[in-house]
Every structure is written in C-alpha cells, then in structure tokens.
Amino acid sequence: ELVGGVHPVKDLDHARHWLDLVSRRARGGIAIRRRAVVVGGGYIGVEMAEAMVQRGFSTTLLTRSAVMSSLDSDMSERVRETVQAGGVDVITNTTIADIDIDSVDGHVRSVTGSNGQVYPTDVVVLGLGVHPATELGVAAGLPIGERGGYLPNERQEVAEGVWAAGDCCEVIDRIRGKYVLAPLGTHANKQGRICGYNTVGGSHEFPGVLGTAITRFVSAGTHVEVARTGLGSREATEAGYDVESLVTVGGTASGYMPERSPIATKIIADRRTRRLLGVQIVGGAQSAKRIDTAAAVLWGEMSVDDLAAMDLSYAPPFATVWEAIQLAARRLSDRM
Ligand SMILES: Cc1cc2nc3c(=O)[nH]c(=O)nc-3n(C[C@H](O)[C@H](O)[C@H](O)COP(=O)(O)OP(=O)(O)OC[C@H]3O[C@@H](n4cnc5c(N)ncnc54)[C@H](O)[C@@H]3O)c2cc1C
Structure with missing residues (x-):
C-alpha cells in the first residue's frame, strides 16, 4: 500500500492484498469500500477493472491514451466499447493529476484527472507499466x-x-x-x-520476440478477448514498410452454431514483399488464441498468401470454413 487505499499490482503480496480486499467486499464485509479507480489501460489495468467490477465495485478506468493502446486505434476502440458496456466507466486520454487523501484517516478520497474531473473513490489500483530494475x-x-x-x-x-x-x-x-x-x-x-x-557451459540462444500477447475482459454479460502479434500499422510504417491493412468481422464458429461469437481481425502486411507483419484480434469467447496461427506465420517470415492458403482445421463448432484470420489474409491478398 503506497497510501491508504492506493496500491500497485506488481507481485504476489500485492495480489494477496487485492484478493483479500475484493473478496471481503464481495462477502459484504467492507460496506464502505465500494468504488474503485483503476489507473492504466493496458493488460493489467483491464484485468484489474474486470476483477473489481465483477465483485461489485463501481469502477472507473482512467488511461492516458486508449484502452489497450498496444493495438491500432480502430481495434482498441472496439475494446473500449465492450469494457464500457461491461459496466466500467472508461476515461481515455486522461492522466492522473492528483490523489486526494483524507487528512484524518489517511485514506484516499478521490482522484483528479488531467481533464479536471474529480472521481470519488475508496481504492485506487495503479497499473502503470513496468520499468526494468537494473x-x-x-x-x-x-x-x-x-x-x-x-x-x-x-x-x-x-x-x-x-x-x-x-x-x-x-x-x-x-x-x-x-x-x-x-x-x-x-x-x-x-x-x-x-x-x-x-x-554451466551450454550454448543455447534466445531467438527474439514478435510481441505476441493476449488478455480478456468478462463482466455483466460481456466477454471480450484481445490478442496481438507482430507490428501495428504505425510501428510498421515507422519501420519503413509499405503498409496495407484491413479489418474483417467473422465468427468463431459456423453461423448456425449457438456458441458462435464475433471476431474482428486486423491484418497488416507489406505491399512490396507481401510479407505478413502483424495481426490483431478483438472478439468474443474462443477468439483470441487464434493469434498463435498468425504468430507462427510471422515466425516463419511467411506472406499473407501463405496464411490464406495453409491447411487449417475446420468443423462447425470450432471455426468457419475460411478460418477468421485466414479470411482476413485472403481478402488482404486479393486487395494487394
Ligand atoms: C499483474 C500481472 C499480470 C501478468 N500477466 C501476465 C500474463 O498473463 N502473461 C505473461 O506472459 N506475463 C504476464 N505478466 C508479466 C510476468 O509476470 C513477468 O514478465 C514475469 O514475471 C517476469 O519474470 P522475472 O523473473 O523477470 O521477474 P519477476 O517475476 O518480477 O521476479 C523477479 C524477482 O527478483 C527479485 N529481486 C529483484 N531485485 C532483486 C535483488 N537485487 N536481489 C535479489 N532478488 C531480487 C524480486 O523480488 C522477484 O522475486 C504479468 C505481470 C503482472 C504484474
């Protein structure tokens, strides 16, 4: 605890603290602790907002840019809409300007945003990113x-x-x-x-990363899964690629299957070489883990045409005949 009611989410002790706090709240043990402000709209901020709102906290998520800003803005906007629909008050493009502490009991009373708004709260979660401890x-x-x-x-x-x-x-x-x-x-x-x-004398090598990551937010009848791998549009452009991209909305199962949920796929490639550069997914249940197919294609430095052509599995409960990311690849391949 940094100050009464204000905590980071960094290690196991923090996790135990939060679990204890939200569980007691869920059992009705702490009537007064009913509002939470989560600062930071990355993976940890979104996951903590889910934890708080699921346990009955009136939750505000404050973030300095977009929710899940590691996605392209058209995809992160889809996440914001769903998190908002799940009962979280999402405030974007706002930093934390001040934390007001009660001078009598030393407990947090409110957070002031850079937008001038005051958000009364009982607890503040800080999920502001990490810096290497070197x-x-x-x-x-x-x-x-x-x-x-x-x-x-x-x-x-x-x-x-x-x-x-x-x-x-x-x-x-x-x-x-x-x-x-x-x-x-x-x-x-x-x-x-x-x-x-x-x-101990070995010669093993770490082969590098693609930026593959995944999370989800589930609350009040909403279920959004989020995943990304490779470069976003801006990163790819800055890296000198001739970027072509599109978003397709498909399903995680055939249209007549009750378990079907929507899946929006953004696909990014280089026009000159047709190489796949990145894929982002925002969708319902069973959507996000499909990112691993895209990660494998990126790992092998393959093209959108390879992804559109490869032999992926299909049966009605699991996918559409053109698997969602394969459909996106086919459309981008046609366009390029
Ligand atoms: C809330 C949360 C959720 C996450 N979820 C995911 C996820 O879903 N998927 C994923 O891939 N990653 C996730 N991560 C990231 C993942 O936890 C970290 O990348 C991973 O734990 C890093 O491992 P590490 O060993 O480098 O550091 P740590 O796990 O932080 O371990 C470092 C250890 O070194 C100790 N230490 C530090 N300095 C010293 C010192 N001078 N002397 C001795 N000991 C020292 C620390 O006390 C600590 O025990 C999450 C992180 C957080 C905080």
Whole structure:
C-alpha cells in the first residue's frame, strides 16, 4: 500500500492484498469500500477493472491514451466499447493529476484527472507499466539500453560471465531486428532456461520476440478477448514498410452454431514483399488464441498468401470454413 487505499499490482503480496480486499467486499464485509479507480489501460489495468467490477465495485478506468493502446486505434476502440458496456466507466486520454487523501484517516478520497474531473473513490489500483530494475547492473557499469533494460546477446549474456533474463532485459524484435521492451512471462521463462544451460557451459540462444500477447475482459454479460502479434500499422510504417491493412468481422464458429461469437481481425502486411507483419484480434469467447496461427506465420517470415492458403482445421463448432484470420489474409491478398 503506497497510501491508504492506493496500491500497485506488481507481485504476489500485492495480489494477496487485492484478493483479500475484493473478496471481503464481495462477502459484504467492507460496506464502505465500494468504488474503485483503476489507473492504466493496458493488460493489467483491464484485468484489474474486470476483477473489481465483477465483485461489485463501481469502477472507473482512467488511461492516458486508449484502452489497450498496444493495438491500432480502430481495434482498441472496439475494446473500449465492450469494457464500457461491461459496466466500467472508461476515461481515455486522461492522466492522473492528483490523489486526494483524507487528512484524518489517511485514506484516499478521490482522484483528479488531467481533464479536471474529480472521481470519488475508496481504492485506487495503479497499473502503470513496468520499468526494468537494473540498479545493480548500472552500479556495476553494465551497458543499459534506450528503454532502460540490459542488452543481452543471443546467449543472454550481458557481460563476460554475467547473464540476465526476464523483465530486466530488452529483447530483440524479430521483425524490426532491434531491441524492444516486452516484459512478459513467456519470454522470462525461456530466457531463464537459456541462462541455466549457458551458465554451466551450454550454448543455447534466445531467438527474439514478435510481441505476441493476449488478455480478456468478462463482466455483466460481456466477454471480450484481445490478442496481438507482430507490428501495428504505425510501428510498421515507422519501420519503413509499405503498409496495407484491413479489418474483417467473422465468427468463431459456423453461423448456425449457438456458441458462435464475433471476431474482428486486423491484418497488416507489406505491399512490396507481401510479407505478413502483424495481426490483431478483438472478439468474443474462443477468439483470441487464434493469434498463435498468425504468430507462427510471422515466425516463419511467411506472406499473407501463405496464411490464406495453409491447411487449417475446420468443423462447425470450432471455426468457419475460411478460418477468421485466414479470411482476413485472403481478402488482404486479393486487395494487394
Ligand atoms: C499483474 C500481472 C499480470 C501478468 N500477466 C501476465 C500474463 O498473463 N502473461 C505473461 O506472459 N506475463 C504476464 N505478466 C508479466 C510476468 O509476470 C513477468 O514478465 C514475469 O514475471 C517476469 O519474470 P522475472 O523473473 O523477470 O521477474 P519477476 O517475476 O518480477 O521476479 C523477479 C524477482 O527478483 C527479485 N529481486 C529483484 N531485485 C532483486 C535483488 N537485487 N536481489 C535479489 N532478488 C531480487 C524480486 O523480488 C522477484 O522475486 C504479468 C505481470 C503482472 C504484474
């Protein structure tokens, strides 16, 4: 707890605190704690907003740009609409200007946004992103990257005899061939194994990342899943690609299946080489994990035509005959 009622979401102790707080609230133990402001609209902010609203907190999500700003704006807008429909008051393009603390009981009373609005609240969740913890390495004179992380080589070595893994490291983006920050458990696990092998004489290599990530928000009859891999339109343009993209809306199952839910797929490719550059998904139940097919195509540096042509599975409960991301690839392939 930073100050009464204001907490980050960083480690297991924070998680235990939040679970205890929201569970007691759910059991009616804390009548007074009924409003929450979640600051930060990334994965953790959205997941915490889900946790709070599901347990009966009147929840406001405050974010300095868009909800899930790692997506293109046309896709993140779909997420915002659904989170809002799920009962969260979403305030975009607003930073936190002030936190008002009660001088008597030391507990938070309200949050003021940069829009001048005051949001009365009982608890504040801070999900503001992470910064590599490299103080130890800085003190030792190790090189640090533009984004504040260690710069390991492919063997995860940051200096002779010194290895690093996980959130403290920058990682190589396979598409752009440059260091980026991608603090995820998927990379930390792989890098940890590689360090383990290499510290005892192995020569294992970390092959880089694509920026594949996934989350969901479920509340009050709404269910939205979100996933992305590769570059967004702006990143691809900045990297010098001749970007072509489109969004298709399809289904996760055949039209007559009751379990069918909508799936919006954005697909991004390079006009010159026809190489697939990125895919983003916003949809209902069973939609997001389809991103892994796109990640495999990106990993193999294949084209939209390859994705449109490949042999993917189909039966009515699981997909449409043209699987959703394959449909997007076919349409983009036709357009290019
Ligand atoms: C709320 C939340 C949800 C997440 N959800 C996902 C998800 O769904 N999917 C996903 O892929 N990733 C997710 N992540 C990210 C994932 O948890 C991290 O990328 C991963 O834990 C990083 O592993 P790590 O070992 O580098 O760091 P950590 O797990 O943070 O472990 C670092 C450890 O080092 C210790 N330490 C720090 N400094 C020192 C020191 N000087 N001496 C000794 N010990 C020290 C710390 O106490 C800590 O125990 C989530 C993160 C959060 C916070």
